[in-house]
Amino acid sequence: MNRGIYEVFLDTPLREVIKTMGENSISSVVVTDREGTYWGIITSLDVLKYYTKDIDNLKAEDVMVSKIITVNPLTPLEKAAAIMVENRIHHLYVVSELREDKIVGVISSKDIIKVLHEELEK
Incomplete structure (x- = not known):
């Protein structure tokens, strides 16, 4: 899980969202309100x-996009991968165990490939 998630507010201009994504070489951002509750995501x-x-x-x-598929921090990687394949998505957001409306990380298909590669190299 990558804890380096990028957030923008609901009222952030799209031009600024694009700038954030471009400057940080990221393919998605989480959209939140001012209290940190997530409302959706924007992907490339x-x-x-x-x-x-x-x-x-x-x-x-x-x-x-307001339909976000989430998992909790204890979800096994194999299950996370299956959810991504089943839903044809490249990002799976991890929500806090204490507050399900708070995103604490993201798992990307690239993260899973990296883990698989490391396991194959053993």
């Missing part, structure tokens, strides 16, 4: 859908 694919639109008038809440 979501940004591409709006590439030809007037992005100056769009905010994070306008382009985010």
Whole structure:
């Protein structure tokens, strides 16, 4: 799990979201309110859908996907991988055991490939 998640607020301009993603070489951000409760995610694919639109008038809440599939920190990696395959997603968000509306990390398909590679090298 990567604890280095990037968050933007619901009212963050899309132009700023794109800047954050580009400057940090990331393919997704979590959209939260000011209290830290997550509302959705924006992936690079979501940004591409709006590439030809007037992005100056769009905010994070306008382009985010609110259906987020989550797991808890104790979910086995094998199960996380199966959930990703079943749902055809590349990111799985990890929520706090104490507060299910708070994202504490993300597992990407790249993370799982890295672990598989390390296991094969043993």
